[in-house]
Amino acid sequence: MNRLLDFFEQFGRATLLLWRALSHLGSLPRQWERLVDQCYFIGYTTFPIVGILSFFIGSVLALQTGYSLQGFGAQNFIGAVVGLSMARELGPVMTAILVAGRVGSSITAELASMKVNQEVDALRTMNIPPERILVLPRLAAIFIVMPVLTLLANIIGWLGGAVVAEYVDVVGIGSDVYFQGLRNVVTFGDVFDGIIKAQVFGLCVILVACHVGLQASGGPREVGRAVTRSVVLSLILILVLDYFVTRALM
Secondary structure (H helix, E strand, C coil): CCHHHHHHHHHHHHHHHHHHHCCHHHHHHHHHHHHHHHHHHHHHHCCHHHHHHHHHHHHHHHCCCCCCHHCCHHHHHHHHHHHHHHHHHHHHHHHHHHHHHHHHCCCCCHHHHHHHHHHHHHHCCCCCCHHHHHHHHHHHHHHHHHHHHHHHHHHHHHHHHHHHHHHHCCCCCCHHHHHHHHHCCHHHHHHHHHEEEEEEHHHHHHHHHHHHHHHCCCCCCHHHHHHHHHHHHHHHHHHHHHHHHHHCCC
């Protein structure tokens, strides 16, 4: 019972943090430099690992699908399977997990260090809301960057599948047949649904990272514990929300 009450208390505080950050939305144009810095940090520096993993996830997916469908003579459906899997599920989920592990942990560590060192309290003393300069630019940046990262993950994953389809004998259908199957099945709605999921996951990751970081207290050891809590909670929420968002989009 105590754990359940603690969960609802933390959920309420996180919701209140989001509301306070959005209440300062009018100040965002004056924080252009902070917004650009966060877009660079979340997007540009995360893209290399997203690209590498997307390529090999698409490749493995095409390889496994080709091997499984070979016995049924249905290799023409490889492009459709890889296309839909990347667009609706693997692209947004994998991107969100990478953002949680790389970006969410960094944000939590930074904000927890500021909280432990009383820098957040100093901001409040100077009548500067931490939600305005520490939370809002990060929330805005994730809404800008997450769709781009997800689209790039989808495209690179599709290309990885095409390389396997073209050059691996066990698949052996050619990239032209692969892309034909992909075009026949994958629609703009599929890609758009994946972007919606990515936006929900991105908001969840940043909000959890900021909330856990700003709730930290104690000494330096608490920073590491806060990072662990943030990443674990983000990963759990991504997978839980994945079901409910997928069900809603259906």
